[in-house]
Amino acid sequence: MPRKEDARFLRGQGHYVDDVRMPGMLESAILRSPYAHARIRSIDTTAAAALPGVHAVITGQTLAGLNLAWMPTLSADVQAVLATDKVRFQHQEVAYVVADTEYIARDALELIEVDYEPLPAVVDAKRALDPDAPVIRDDVDGRTDNHIFDWEAGDAAETARVFDAAEVVVTQEMLYPRVHPAPMETCGTVAHMDPVTGKLTVYSTNQAPHAHRTIYALVAGIPEHKIRIISPDIGGGFGNKVGIYPGYVLAVVGSIVTGRPVKWMEDRSENLMATSFARDYHMTGSIASTRDGKITGLKVDVLADHGAFNGTAQPTKFPAGFFHIFTGSYDLQAAHCKVSGVYTNKAPGGVAYACSFRITEAVYLVERMVDLLARELDMDPAQLRLKNLLRPEQFPYTSKTGWEYDSGEYPRALKLAMQIAGYDELRKEQAEKRARGELMGIGISFFTEGVGAGPKKHMDILGLGMADGCELRVHPTGTAQLRLSVQSQGQGHETTYAQIVAQELGLPPEDVEVIHGDTDNTPFGLGTYGSRSTPVSGAAAAIVAQRIRTKARIVAAAALEVSADDLEWQITAAGGRWQVKGDPEQGKTIAEIAMLSHGTLELPEGVEGHLDASVVYDPPNLTYPFGAYICVTDVDPGTGQVKVRRFIAVDDCGPRINPMIVEGQVHGGLADGIGMALMQLIAFDADGNCVGGSFMDYLLPTALECPSYELGETVTPSPHHPLGLKGVGESATVGSPPAVVNSVLDAIAPFGVRHADMPLTPANVWMAMQGTPMRTDLAVT
Secondary structure, X not given: XXXXXXXXXXOOOOOOHHHOOOOOOEEEEEEEOOOOOEEEEEEEOHHXXXXXXXXXXXXXXXXXXXXXXXXEOOOOOEEEXXXXXXXXXXXXXXXXXXXXXXXXXXXXXXXXXXXXEEOOOOOOHHHOOOOOOOOOOOOOOOOOOOXXXXXXXXXXXXXXXXXXXXXXXXXXXXXXOOEOOOOOOOOEEEEEEOOOOOOEEEEEOOOOHHHHHHHHHHHHOOOHXXXXXXXXXXXXXXXXXXXXXXXXXXXXXXHHHHOOOEEEEOOHHHHHHHOOOEOOEEEEEEEEEOOXXXXXXXXXXXXXXXOOOOOOOOOOOOOOOOHHHOOOOEOOOEEEEEEEEEOOOOOOOOOOOOOOOOHHHHHHHHHHHHHHHHHHHOOOHHHHHHHHEOOHHHOOEEOOOOOEEOOOOHXXXXXHHHHHHOHHHHHHHHHHHHHOOOEEEEEEEEEXXXXXXXXXXXXXXXXXXXXXXXEEEEOOOOOEEEEEOOOOOXXXXXXXXXXXXXXXXXXXXXXXXXXXXXXXXXXXOOOOOOOOHHHHHHHHHHHHHHHHHHHHHHHHHHHHOOOHHHEEEEEEOOEEEEEEOOEEEEEEEHHHHHHHHOOOOOOOOOOOOOEEEEXXXXXXXXXXXXXXXXXXXXXXXXXXXEEEEEEEEEEEOOOOOOHHHHHHHHHHHHHHHHHHHHOOOOOEOOOOOEOOOOOOOOOOOOOOOOOOOEEEEOOOOOOOOOOOOOOOOOHHHHHHHHHHHHHHHHHOHHHOOOOOOOOOOHHHHHHHHOOOOOOOOEOOO
C-alpha cells in the first residue's frame, strides 16, 4: 500500500445540502407535537394558508387523500408522515408549510391551531408491556399491546446446563441508554419534481441514495428511472442518515403540489428530538466460569426500546441487529440471548450509531460482565481476558451463536496495549494513589466487530440484497474514473478508493477521480453504514481494477505481438506496466494501453475495446476487525468529576490503505465513546417530554475532555477479502465505552460500587459513591 507520507488527500467538489440553491426554490417548515401521546381532535390551517408568502399547508388528511399518509420503515413497519389520528411521540410531525422563505413558513406554523386530547404516555420500556399500559400503535387492526418482536440466538438448553454446572455465576442488570448520532449537518433535502419531464430530483443528506431511490419509487409510484437522488458531502451521518424521514417525503409532496423546488432543513432540536436515536437497550447479563477464571457460558435477556414506530435500520432477518455477537472475543462452551422489542412514546429508530447493527451494545454487555467476573474472582481483568481470548489457531472460529470469525491474533493485541500502557506500572501507581485517598481507575475492553454487511444469502434490507456495485473507466490519456455505490460521510473515500485503484493499476492517486453520491452516475448499492465501505466497496474497487489490469494485458499482448502468457506485471517509475518476461524493454504502461484500446489496434476476437469494467461484489462473509483498549481515569472524590488521563487503542483492521485516515477514524470513534460513557443522554420526563433536545442539555465531548490518544496496531488480514482489509470506521466507537466505564468503576471500587449506568456524569458518579445510583434513562423530575 502507499506509504503514509506519500498519501495525497483528494477532495470532491460537493457541498452540503443546506447550500443547494435552485431557481424558484421555496422553503418549508414542519409543525411538531408538544405532546408525547395525544389524540388529534381537529386542525385549523385557515389563518396559516392566508399568510402572504405561503404556497401550501399540508396536513395528515391531505396526505391520506394522496395515499401518502404512511410510509414504510426499514424494518417493515409503517410510520406516519404527518399524524392523522394521534401523535405518538413529542415532536412528531403534524402539519407542513411551504412558503417563500423559512421565516414565513415558521411564522405560519404559529397560526395553525391544533386541538389535542392528551393521553397517558409510556416512556419506560419496562412498563410498555404492563396490562394497563396504553396501546401506542392502535392504528394497526387487532393490536392490543406494545410488543413488537421476540428474537433469540444460541442454545438455551445447553446454556442452562453449563450454568447449572458452573462454579461461579455473576449476574448484572445494565442499561445502554438512548443516545444520538448528532451529525454536524442536520437532516435535510431539496426536492424538485419537474412538471415538464416528470423527473424527480432530490438532494438529500442520506447514507444510502440508491436504497432511497427505490423506496421513493415504491411509496410515490414514480418510475425509478425518473428519480435522481444526489447526496453531496453530507456533513456526517453516523447512522442517523440511513433511513427516510417524513421531512424528505414532505419536500417531495411540496414540490408536486407547488410545481417548484422545495427545501426542508431541520434545526438542531428537531434533529435531536425527532430523528433516529441509538441504543436504548435494557440488558440483564449472566456469566459463568470456573473458580480459576475459565469462562464457560454467557446469557442475556434484552428489552429493546424501539420508540413509537419500528424504524431500526438493519438487515431484515435480524430484528435485534447483530447483537448475538455478544459472546465477543472469548472461547465459551455455550451462549444464549433473547431480545424483545417494544413500542414506547419516544422518537422511533434504533440506528447503528457508528457501529454494525447493535454490536456496540453487545460488546458493552460482554466487557462489563468480564470485568464483573474479574472482581468476583479477585482476578486482574487483563489476566482474565488473556486466559479466555480466542487463540490464533482457532480461526476461522464459529461462535456459539453462529458467527464465523475470519482471522485474529487476539492475545498479541492485548499484550501490545498493555505494553504501550505500561500496565504493571499503572497498577502500582493506582495502589499508591489509593493509599493516599486518590481515585485512579484502569479500564480494559477487548472487542470483535462484524462489519461489511453483507452476504446476500443472509442479509437484505426490505428485500434489497446488500451487494455493492463499482465501475471503473480508464480514459485514453490514462486518467481514471471510479464510480461507487457507497456514500461518503467524511471517511475520506476520495482518498482511499483512489489509492486502491492506484495500487492495482500503478497510476498516481491524483489521476483517479472518485464519483459517489449520485444515483444517475453511480451503480446500485446499499450505502455506507456498519463499516461497509472498505470491506464491501473496497473489495469491489480492487476487483474492478484487477479486471481492468487483466483486460489491459490482452491489449498489450496484441500490441506487442506476443501471447498474454508471455507478459508480467510490474510497477515502475513510469507506472503500472505489462512487459515481456525476460525482455523488460518491451512493454506498455497502463496509459499507453488505454490509448491503444481506444485506437485502431486489432484485438483478439471477443475482446472489446476500451478499458472499462464493472463488478457487483457480494461478500462471502463479514470481516471481523478487533482491538484492545485501555483507559486511565482520575475521579475527584468530592465531586465525582471524571478526567480521562490516558487512552491506549490497539486496532487490527487488516492492512491499512492510508494510515492517516485510519488514525483519524479511530480518534473520532474514541471521542464518541468518551462522550457516550461520560455525558451523552437523550432523557425524558414521566410525561414523555424530551429533555435532551439541545446542545445545552445533550452534551458532546470536546478536545478538553479527550486526552492525546496513544495508538497501536496489529495486522491480521481477512482471508476472504481481495486485499485482506477488514474496516475500521466504527471500531473505536464500539470498543471505547466499556473501557471508559470499566475504568471509572475501577476507580470508585473502594466505595463498594459494583455497577453504574452510563452516562457517568459527576452527579451520577458521586451518587454511586454514596450508594444511591441514579436512573439514567429518565430525567429527574
